[in-house]
Amino acid sequence: MASDVLNRALMEEWYLHAPCQVQLDSLFSMISTGGSYVVHAGNRIHLQCQFHMADFSIYENPIVWTKRQINNDTRNVNMHANILPPFSSTGRFKVGYFQKNNKFGFTLTITGLTKVDEGDYYCRVFSASTNVLGIVHYNVVVREPVSRVSLTLGNSSVMAARSLKSLTLIESEPVSLKCVIIGGHPLPRVDIMLNDINITGEFEANTSCVHLYRPGLSAIECNTERWTDGFAPPAKYDDSVLKCIAYVEGMAPETAAMQLDILYPPEIMCIPTKTHVGQYNAQIKCQIRSKPRLTSIHWVLDAEGTTLYKGQTTKNSWTSVVDKSEYSIETTLHFDEVVDSSFRGYTVVAVNEIGASSQIAHLYREEAGYQSDSTYGPSVDYDALSSKSSHNSCFTFSLISLICISSLLTFL
Secondary structure, three states: HHHHHHHHHHHHHHHHOOOOOOOOOOEEOOOOOOOOEEOOOOOOEOOOOOOEOOOOOOOOEEEEEEEOEEEEEEEOOOOOOEEOOOOHEEEEEEHHHHHHHOEEEEEEEEEEOOOOHOOEEEEEEEOOOOOOEEEEEEEEEEEEEEEEEEEOOOOEEEEEEOOOOEEEOOOOOEEEEEEEEEEOOOEEEEEEEOOEEEEEEHHHEEEEEEEEEOOOOEEEEEEEEEEEEEEEHHHOOOOOOOEEEEEOOOOOEEEEEEEEEEEEEEEEEEEEEEEOOEEEEEEEEEEOOOOOOOOOHHHHHOOOEEEEEOEEEOOOOOEEEEEEOEEEEEEEEEEEEEEEEOOOOEEEEEEEOEEEEEEEEEEEEEOOOOOOOOOOOOOOOOOHHOOOOOOOOHHHHHHHHHHHHOOOOOOO
């Protein structure tokens, strides 16, 4: 009994390390040509080892399947019709033999494929004198999907999900952002998308792998990261969707997504107005976008710092405020009658919880011969104006520094 076990072990060792050089035999020819297979995890694969031989005996001419894996770890899969350890313990490996005239075949079938089954498989047909008559080689790659994607900011994490999560940022204040991809084989491709704009190039890449060693059934487990310490999208991307998408070729992508909630100080856009002396009810209009909403808004009328809040009036001027949307208002400075001293710049000051901004709007004297049906000039798309307000202007212009302090009052 012990002698049989020893002899079998010696034979397995011989077939494992038998020379790969084929001894030509006019009575033998290999039909199978081998090749490469890329299959999805969970599927099955049939590897064919077919050949012609004039005088073949399954007992005299052993057929051995061998697997070579990471670090050239090489193991015999079978001895005759028996599956050898560690493959036998999986219950997923099976060999099958068939014969038709002088055509013979020895098939290796693997079911429920996982990445531990990846590797190079060799079928070798031996002569009675243990010379190698023929070899066929297959390379098997097993695709596995990404198991999880997460977008992480600080200690918070948004796991891969179908519903969007919200990320609140303050414009021009960069934050650290990381996308972590767990699993996926071969290594997934990663795209970071801001709406339909690919911003992956703004993120650093890092991959960490662990070799999960088991003789004959080894695997490499990898996690992929994309990260940046300078994520600071401008306010125009408020309400945009940030996505981290991981792709394994041939498989459905896995995605984590966040909807951006970007807070920003007031942005003021004004249009100049042309009019003439004696014009009644002239107006200067400014549109202000602000998130969160304004806490204060007022006009500075002259160099002496005369201010005008909503609902207040002077001898010749008053203001109005109209909501245009949740985060947009239009403020108007009204003139009962235009006089010579009316032609100058007027400063509008707006404050919210993020900061303060100001913009100078001008009332110009209408040139001689100028004809206009409107006192207020042509219609203007405020969103298209390139003139931007000056943020934190109350710290820049001494003229309105005291006014900015008072503007912290609740917006009427």
